[in-house]
Amino acid sequence: MQRGHFRIAGGFAALLMFLTVLMAGGMAQARPPEGDFADLAEKLLPAVVNISTTQTVKGGQLPEGMPQFPPGSPFEEFFKDFFERQQREGGGKGPPRQISSLGSGFIVDARGYVVTNNHVIADADQVRVILHDNTELEAKIVGRDPEVDIAILKVEPKKPLTAVQWGDSDKLRVGEWTLAIGNPFGLGGTVTAGIVSARGRDINAGRYDDFIQTDASINKGNSGGPLFNKAGDVIGINTAIFSQSGGSIGIGFAVPANLARPVVQQLIEYGRTRRGWLGVQIQSVTDEMVDALGLKQARGALVAKVIPGGPAEKAGIESGDVIVAIDGKPVDTTNALTRAVAESAVGRTISVDLIRKGKTRSVKATLGELEAALASAKAESKAKGDDSRQAPGKNETELADLGLRIAPLNKELRKQYDIKDDVRGVVITDVDPNGPAAQRDVRAGDVIIEVAQSEVRNPDDVTEMLKALKDAKRKVALLQIQRSGEPRFVPVPLKS
Missing domain, CATH: 2.40.10.10 (Trypsin-like serine proteases)
Known part of the structure; x- marks a missing residue:
């Protein structure tokens, strides 16, 4: 019955399609005319290359080039069992062996520069480029960028190669x-x-x-x-x-x-990347944050932290600002900001449009280098040590509206929760597992730095801000908390 039904449905569909095309008289014109790509392909093929890599693996390792089959295929199980049996019988040891893999690339410079994916040549001991005319050339890896999965190869041709052009x-x-x-x-x-x-x-x-x-x-x-x-x-x-x-x-x-x-x-x-760096840590703007940030809709990138001494700080950007455009180009998400800055040249001055407490303003920032900033931060983090831990202090304040308890920062609490001396605010000592704060992943040991984009230094500041929010009939308290040295904004619903 089902098979017959599908045959009938298929026949009716084919008839309907034929009649529609016949009556429309040109539906097929949606596709390019026959041979439309032939001249283009003939022109471009010489600029595209095949890439062959060789990698030496230790005995007992499962080769990355092992054949791949559909999940559940008997061949998949056969090859898996075969290699695992080899590994067991050899005790995980054995002579090194070479495996090969293949990929593609294209020539961007007639002198022999070839673009490919980083994962195509990753861990390769030898890379060869095969031109369209089957000429094989040894290739040197000039540089690679795992972040965007791009690598550059260089070959030494006897004559200039055919190169392609970039489009927009x-x-x-x-x-x-x-x-x-x-x-x-x-x-x-x-x-x-x-x-x-x-x-x-x-x-x-x-x-x-x-x-x-x-x-x-x-x-x-x-x-x-x-x-x-x-x-x-x-x-x-x-x-x-x-x-x-x-x-x-x-x-x-x-x-x-x-x-x-x-x-x-x-x-x-x-030989490496030099991406632009603004010097901010950012997070997404959620619907719950819109009112608290003075926005009309959830868009932009919320600045959670401004790196001291970085381009953003020098430009006057502050924590709590929402960046909405770079050089006039809208920034709707955090990824959009990350890409816009990374694609800009180091040392370039950009225009940053932002919203601060409901008011729009524009600042100029001269970008630094991301890679240099990351290296500096890594060295600084490695140089820091861990503090010893002791019992927490007392003097807790209950915040029933948020479902947590807070206390003023003191020496004991800093040691208990590993909070640095330069951090200011109040520490969360307990969170009601059924309260609003717990639903937003707020934890004991988090430090509340701001409430509704206003700094807090003691529990009284927090209670006063919460009272003001409730009096203004706000439904959400926007907290800026710091955890393990990293700040972020958290919208916590206020209990009715």
């Missing part, structure tokens, strides 16, 4: 045609076409996620290859696919050209 990925529209060229499953130069399915995808690959989604067929081995627009410009680097089987199901992701291009330029020039 910000101008991409959903529905535009794209061309992917790469080395799927080691087959060599392969061309596939599809459309831009979506933009700005966050797939939790990193803090700079801003992927282009395409339904052009992308498979294992396509990683590092280019995604072109119809003008023949690179508008993305094919990096990942969504698949349960390891094969293409029409959901591929590419790093946008406007994010990749400055990274590529920095790696070629410096």
Whole structure:
């Protein structure tokens, strides 16, 4: 019955489609005319390369290049059992062996600079680039950036190579045609076409996620290859696919050209990245924070902390400010701010639009270097030691509206909760597990620094601020707390 039903449904659908196309007289024109990509592919293929890597692994290790099969496949279990048996019988030891893997790349400079994904050449002992005419060249790794998954290779050709041009990925529209060229499953130069399915995808690959989604067929081995627009410009680097089987199901992701291009330029020039740094720690603005921050809607990036001596502090940016635009370009999320700053050159002065206690203002900030700031912070953190711990102090104040208890900071409590001497505020000593604060993951040992964007130095300051909020019929108290040296804003509902 079901099979018959599907046959009938399929036949009716086919008839309906035929009649619709016949009456519309041009529905098929949505696709490019036959051969539309032929000249473009012929022009671009010489600039796309295959990448072969060799890695030496110790005996007993499961090779990264082990064949991948659909989950539940008998072949998957066979290979897994085979390698595990080898490992057991060899006692986890054995002679080193070499494994190979394949990927894709493209030439961005006729002198021999090649772009690929970092994961394509990660841990490789040897990298070879195979040109479109099958010429094989040894490649040197110039630089890599795991954050955006990009690496730069350099080969020494006997003559100038064919290079491609970058396009403007910000101008991409959903529905535009794209061309992917790469080395799927080691087959060599392969061309596939599809459309831009979506933009700005966050797939939790990193803090700079801003992927282009395409339904052009992308498979294992396509990683590092280019995604072109119809003008023949690179508008993305094919990096990942969504698949349960390891094969293409029409959901591929590419790093946008406007994010990749400055990274590529920095790696070629410096051998490492030099990203812009504003010097703030940020968090998302939630619907519960809107009223407390004086906003009309939940957008922007909330400044939880301003790094002392950083560009933001020098520009006059303060904790509690909500950054809503950089150089006139809207900042709707924390990721948008992170990308906008990282894509800006070190030493560049940017315009920062922000909202402070409901009022809009604009400041100028000259960006520092993110990598230098991270190295400095890491060295400073390593130099710090841990304090010994003792019993907490008394003099607690009950805050029934929030479901917690607080106490003034003293020497004993600082030691109890490992709170540094320069931290000011009141410490939370107990949290009602069924109260509003517990629902927002507020914990004992957290230090309340601000209530409703006003500093608090003692429990009386907190109780007065809470009373003022209730008198104003506010439903949420916006707390700024510090935990393990890191500040963040927490909206806590007030009990009726």
